[in-house]
Amino acid sequence: MFELSSEGKQQVLNELKRYEAKESAVLPALYIGQRENKGFINAEVIRALSNVMGIPESHINEVFTFYSMYNKTPIGKYHVQVCRTLSCMLNGAKELTHHLCKELNVKLGDVSSDGRFTVTEAECLGSCGTAPMMQINDKYYENLTPESAMNLLRGMK
Amino acid sequence: MQQTSSETKYLTEFYHLPEFKGLEGYKKNGGYVDLEKALKMQPQQIIDEVKTSGLRGRGGAGFSTGMKWGFLPKNDEPRYLLCNADEGEPGTFKDRMMMEKAPHQLIEGMIISGYAINSKKSYIYVRGEYDESINTLATAIQEAYKAGYLGKNILGSGFDHDMDIYRGAGAYICGEETGMISSLEGLKGQPKLKPPFPAVQGYLRKPTIVNNVETLAVVKYVIRDGAAAYKKYGTEKSTGTKLFSLSGNVTKPGNYEVPLGYPLKDMVYTLGGGFKPGRKLKAVIPGGSSAPVMTAEEAMKATLDYECLAQMGTMLGSGAIIVIDDNQCMVECLANLMHFYHHESCGQCTPCREGTGWLDKIVHSILAGKGRMQDIELLIKVADNMKGKTICALSDAAALPVLSFVTKFREEFEYFVREGKSKVKGVAYVAHNSH
Ligand SMILES: Cc1cc2nc3c(=O)[nH]c(=O)nc-3n(C[C@H](O)[C@H](O)[C@H](O)COP(=O)(O)O)c2cc1C
Ligand code: SF4
Ligand code: FES
Numbered sequence: 001m002f003e004l005s006s007e008g009k010q011q012v013l014n015e016l017k018r019y020e021a022k023e024s025a026v027l028p029a030l031y032i033g034q035r036e037n038k039g040f041i042n043a044e045v046i047r048a049l050s051n052v053m054g055i056p057e058s059h060i061n062e063v064f065t066f067y068s069m070y071n072k073t074p075i076g077k078y079h080v081q082v083c084r085t086l087s088c089m090l091n092g093a094k095e096l097t098h099h100l101c102k103e104l105n106v107k108l109g110d111v112s113s114d115g116r117f118t119v120t121e122a123e124c125l126g127s128c129g130t131a132p133m134m135q136i137n138d139k140y141y142e143n144l145t146p147e148s149a150m151n152l153l154r155g156m157k
Numbered sequence: 158m159q160q161t162s163s164e165t166k167y168l169t170e171f172y173h174l175p176e177f178k179g180l181e182g183y184k185k186n187g188g189y190v191d192l193e194k195a196l197k198m199q200p201q202q203i204i205d206e207v208k209t210s211g212l213r214g215r216g217g218a219g220f221s222t223g224m225k226w227g228f229l230p231k232n233d234e235p236r237y238l239l240c241n242a243d244e245g246e247p248g249t250f251k252d253r254m255m256m257e258k259a260p261h262q263l264i265e266g267m268i269i270s271g272y273a274i275n276s277k278k279s280y281i282y283v284r285g286e287y288d289e290s291i292n293t294l295a296t297a298i299q300e301a302y303k304a305g306y307l308g309k310n311i312l313g314s315g316f317d318h319d320m321d322i323y324r325g326a327g328a329y330i331c332g333e334e335t336g337m338i339s340s341l342e343g344l345k346g347q348p349k350l351k352p353p354f355p356a357v358q359g360y361l362r363k364p365t366i367v368n369n370v371e372t373l374a375v376v377k378y379v380i381r382d383g384a385a386a387y388k389k390y391g392t393e394k395s396t397g398t399k400l401f402s403l404s405g406n407v408t409k410p411g412n413y414e415v416p417l418g419y420p421l422k423d424m425v426y427t428l429g430g431g432f433k434p435g436r437k438l439k440a441v442i443p444g445g446s447s448a449p450v451m452t453a454e455e456a457m458k459a460t461l462d463y464e465c466l467a468q469m470g471t472m473l474g475s476g477a478i479i480v481i482d483d484n485q486c487m488v489e490c491l492a493n494l495m496h497f498y499h500h501e502s503c504g505q506c507t508p509c510r511e512g513t514g515w516l517d518k519i520v521h522s523i524l525a526g527k528g529r530m531q532d533i534e535l536l537i538k539v540a541d542n543m544k545g546k547t548i549c550a551l552s553d554a555a556a557l558p559v560l561s562f563v564t565k566f567r568e569e570f571e572y573f574v575r576e577g578k579s580k581v582k583g584v585a586y587v588a589h590n591s592h
Contacts, residue, residue, distance in 0.1 A: 018321070020278075021361055023343030027326050031285075066345040066503075068327030069285045085247045086446060087404035087479055089493050123329065123497055124247035124446075125286050128404035128477070129411045138288040 002044035004052060008036045012052050022055070026063050029053060030070050039079065040071035068122075076111045076118035078156050081135045084121040087128035092145075096132050097121060099146035100153070117153065162427055167390065167398040168374060169414045172258045178293065180300040183261040189306055191381045195269040196314040198380075203273035207376060209384035211396035216241050216332075216369030217445065217475045219463050222376075226274050228356035229364050236364040238271045238279035239341070239355075240373055243325055243332035245284060246445035247497060248477030251400040251412050252370040256283070256290035259374070260297035264320065266373040268306060269380055271318045274366055278319050281370075282337050285325045294322055329501035333549045334367040335359075336503065347503045348549035369475075371400055391417035395462035395473075403429050405480035406436065417473075421459040425480055432482050440481040440566070444474025446494050447554030449561035450481075471561070486579040487566040489586065491558065492520045498555035509552035512543035516559055523570065526577035526585030533570050536563050 004012065011032050015025035029052075033045040041064055043057075050057040064070050071079070082088075082097045097108070100119050106112045109120055127133045130142030134149060141152060166172075176182025183189070195203055208223025229236060240263070244252040255263060263281070271279050283291050298320055301307045309317045323341050330336045331346035338360050340346035359365025375397060379387050388396045395417035401424060404410045409430035425431065425438065432438065441456040442448055449471040451459065459465055466473045481490060499517035504510045516539055519532050540556035547553075563570055572580040579585065 019323075019343075021342055024323070024341060026343040027340070028324065030326070031324070063343065063345060066328065067285075067325075070326060084493070085497055086442075086490060086493050087248055087410075089490075090405045090479075090481065090485060122286075123500060124245065124249075126244045126250045126253050126284065128248050128250050128479075129402060131404060131410070135286060140289075 002037055002042075002048055004033065004036055004048050008032050009052055012049065016053060022053075023059070025053065026055060026060055027067070030060070030064055030067075034070055039075040040073060073109070074111060077116050078118070078136050078153070080117055080119045080153065081122040081125070082119065083123070083125045083127070083131070083133055083135075085124035085128075087124070088131040088133060091131040093132040096134070096144060096146050096149055100149060103150050104153070116156065162423070164414050164428065165390065165398050165416050166414055167378065168255075168262070168371070168400065169258075169412075172254070177259055178257070178261075178297075180261060180297070180304060183259070187381070188261055189265055189304075191377045192265050192268055192306060193312060195272060195380050196312055196316060200273045200275060203269065203376075203380065206384045207273070207379055210379045210387045211384075211391075211394070212372065212375055212379060212387070213395070213463065214369055215371035215375070215399065215476065217246060217447075219473060222368065222372055225356060225368075226270075226366060228354060229274055229366065230357065233275075234364060235278075236274060236276045236366070237360045238267060238274065238276045239334075239337065239360060239365055239367045240267060240279065240281040241332065241334065241337060241367055241369045242281050242283040242287070242290065243329075243337060244287070244370075244475075245329040245332040245501075246447065246475045246477060247494070248402060248404055248442065248445050248479045249475040250402045250404075251476065253287055253290055254412050255370050255374060255400070256287070257293050260294045261301065262374045262377065263294075263370055264297055264301050264306070266375065266377040267320065268301075268311065268318055270366075270368070270373055270376050271320075272314075272316050273376075276366070277317050278321075280321055280323050280341060280360075282323045282325060282331070282341060284331075285327050291322055291324060298322070328503075329497075330503045330549070330551060333551065336549065337367065338365060345503070347505050348551075350548050392460075392462050392464070394464050399461070399473075399476050401461065401476045401478055403478045403480070405478075406432060406482035406485065407480045408433060415461065417462040418465075419461045421461055421478070422457050424461065424478060425456070429480065436482040436484055438480065439483045439485060440487065440490075442477075442479040442481070442558075444472045445477040446479070446497065447550075447557060448472045448474045449557045450565060451561075452565050484581065486573075486581040487562055487569045488520065488524055488573045488579060489582070491562040492517075492524045492586075494558050495520050495555070498551065502551060502555070506547040506552065508543045508546045509555070512539055512552060513555050515539045516555060520559075523573050524586045526573070528570075528574040530571070530574055533563060533567070533574065 335349040407429035438453040499513040540559040543556040
C-alpha cells in the first residue's frame, strides 16, 4: 500500500495553500506522488493524494490521465525521452531512437532488463536549435549523435 | 537603418554575460530602473505607450498588446496577469533562452505590466519539461522579493504585486490561453469557448491577461525608450525586434534577434549559415509548425513581418523558422507533424479529434507505401472540414500544414503513392510507433 512520506505529505499541504484555488494543487501534488512512487502513478498514489487533499479520486485521476509527464506505467531509473518532432527528425532523431532501443535491447516504453532505462519518444521539447536532443529525467542533452547518446547512457549507473 | 548581415541585439544585448542572470549583474546593466520609472507614471500612460509602440503579441497570434489590455473591465475587480511560458509550438525555443539567461528581464516586464493593468498577482506558467527555466526563475523571483521589487508597497509606490510559477505537466494545448487557464485551475488543460475572452473572464472567472514571455519582456524596453523610439525598429505595422528560433537543416541553427521586416533569405543564408555542401533549400516553415509551408522560391522573396507572411498565405506565428533541405521527404515531414497534432488534440471537438486522427492515419499510410491516389484528395477534404469549426485554433493549426504541403509539394505525394516509396529517399516507412 502506497503512502506519502511525511515530507511529501507536508509538501502537498503546502501546495494546497499556495494557490487561490485548492484544485490548483493537483498538478504539483501529482509530481510529488510520482517522485515518491519510483517515477510513476497508479491508483494507490491517487488514493493517497485524495486522502491528503480532500479532493475526489475521480478528479485527480482525470487530471493525471490528461498530461504526458505523469507516467502511467513503471519506469526505469533513467527515463530517456528522445524528441521526435520535426526539427529533431530533420537532424536524425529516428536514427537516434532506433540506435538506443537496439543497443539497450528495449522497445519504446519498456523498462530495460536491469531496470535502468526506459526509452520513450517526446514531442518538441523546445530545444530544436540543438537537435537532435533528449531529456533524461530532468535534464536536457543536446546536439547528439547515436554514438554520443549511447556513451552518455553507458555512464549512467 | 536596416542591417541585414548581423543581429540587432535589443532584448538580447546582455545575454552573453553570465552575470545578467543574477540580480546584481542585471542591475549593473540597466535592470529595474525602468520599473522605478514606470511606477512614477500613471498606469493608463503605460497602457497608452504600449499601444502606441505597436507591440504585437509574440506568442503566435500577433494581437496588439495594448489593445488586449484595453479590454479589461474598468473597475477595481481583482485581475490576474498570466505569462505564457508553455512554449510548445514545434520549432520554438526562444522563451527558454530568455528565462534562463535573463529571468529578471521577464520579471521586471511583468511587474511593470502588472502595475499598468492594476493586477496584484501574476503567474508564470512554464511547461513542465523546462526544469532549468523553472529553477532559474524561482531563484530570481526570490531575489526580487528580497530587493523589494515584489511584495507589498513596491519601492514605496503603494503598489503591491505577488508573483509565482506554475509548472505544466506536458500538454501542447496548455499553450492555448484558455487551456492554460484550465490547467492553472488544476483541471484538464482543455480550452474554453470564447467569448468570454480571458480579459473579461479568465482564471477563476476573474479578468486575466495572458501574454507571451517575449511580449512581457518587451514592455520594459517600451518604457525605457518610449514608444516612438521603439517604433524605429521594424516596419510600420510590425514594429520592434523579434527573436526568431531557427532550426532544421541550416548549419548554424539558434535564436537570432532581428528587426521585423528582416529578409528570410538572410536569416537562412547569412545568420543561419546556409546548408551543408551539396544540399540546397527546399522549403521553409516560417512561424512554427502550424504555419503553412513555403517553397524555396517563396521563401527567398519573403520578409519576416506579420504583413508580408500573411500576404504570402502563411504567418509569422511564434517566430520559429524550420528550414528543410532537398535531402528531406515532404511526405515524411507532414507525417511527423500530423502525429504531433493527433497526439496533442484535447479531444473536446469532434472535427479536431476525428480529423487529426484521420490525417495522421492517411498520411502514414502513404508513407508506408500503401496510399491510393484518392487519399491525396481525401487529405485535402478532411483538412478543409476541420477549419473554423472548433473551440480553439489547434484544429486549424493541423489543417493548414496539410493544405500547404499537399498543394505545394503535390508531386512528391503523387510519386509516393504511385511508386510506393519516397521520391527523395527511395524507401517507404513502416507504421510509426503510435502512442
Ligand atoms: C494550440 C495553441 C497553442 C499555443 N501555444 C502557445 C505557446 O506555447 N506559447 C504562447 O505564448 N502562445 C501560445 N498560443 C497562443 C496563446 O493562445 C495566446 O494567444 C498567447 O499566449 C497570447 O500572448 P501574446 O499576445 O503575448 O502573444 C497557442 C495557441 C494555440 C491555439
Ligand atoms: S480544437 Fe482540438 S484542441 Fe482545440 S479544444 Fe477542440 S478538440 Fe481541443
Ligand atoms: S523538435 Fe525536437 S526539440 Fe523541438
